[in-house]
Amino acid sequence: MGLKNKYRDAEMISLNEEELLIVACDSCGGIGEKIGDAIKALPFIVGKYTARVSLMEVLSLGGKIISITANICSEPNPTGMEILKGIKSELKECNLEVPIVISTEKNIPTSMTALGTTVMGICKRSEVLLNRSSAKDFVYAIGVPKVGEEVAMDRGEIANMPVLLNLLKMKNVKEMIPVGSLGIQGELNKLLKANNLNIKYAKKIELNLEKTAGPCTVLLVISDGQLECHMDVPKNFIGELIEMP
DSSP states (O other), X not given: OBOOOSSOSSEEEEOSSSEEEEEEEEEEESEESSTTOSEEOOHHHHHHHHHHHHHHHHHHTTOEEEEEEEEEOSOIIIIIHHHHHHHHHHXXXXXXXXXXXXXXXXXXXXXXXXXXXXXXXXXXGGGOOOSOOOTTOEEEEXXXXXXXXXXXXXXXOSOOHHHXXXXXXXXXXXXXXXXXXXXXXXXXXXHHHHHTEEEEEOSOOOSOTTSOOTTTOEEEEEESSOOOSOOSSOEEEEEEEEEXX
């Protein structure tokens, strides 16, 4: 048995009475330098941001990363090699040295770039950042929703690993949800439903809450009181959690 989980893109599997295995995965297709790719981007960027999604999901739940897989649906070199460089770059941002299990396509020529990553981590049940939100907590969006070419052209507006790791050190951060294709509103709706809560929105929100945040370019943060910290990326107050009427 695992831990009850209604609104997170990760699975939590019981290892023993004290520990859980946290597993998250992500895929990316049609983004790269091949003829069939719809969006042109360096394979390095593909590897870096696809790994980031899975890593963020596990880390944001309090997991300690133990391994990552790279299912590269392209030739080992040059595409596979550059994708791996991107993955290793993201691991370096987390100060992680963990095994990378790798598979590449060695039999058939491919015309489109595709990658899948899976990240595994371990966490004590008592330390999992899940199901902790309650009325009167504050909700913030850290970063700006971006997708596709916007990500490759970003100049410091999207959430990244250093930001996530700093947030994990803050005592009043109760939960943290990486925001991807569902957008801020989509992830917030799942949180509210799972915890039987509502939200009193801020009077002015300078973000598109419905827009996809692509490869987790935003972190939705629930805090006990105001989030009193300097951010290297934009921080927007979304509202206050309240009891259902």
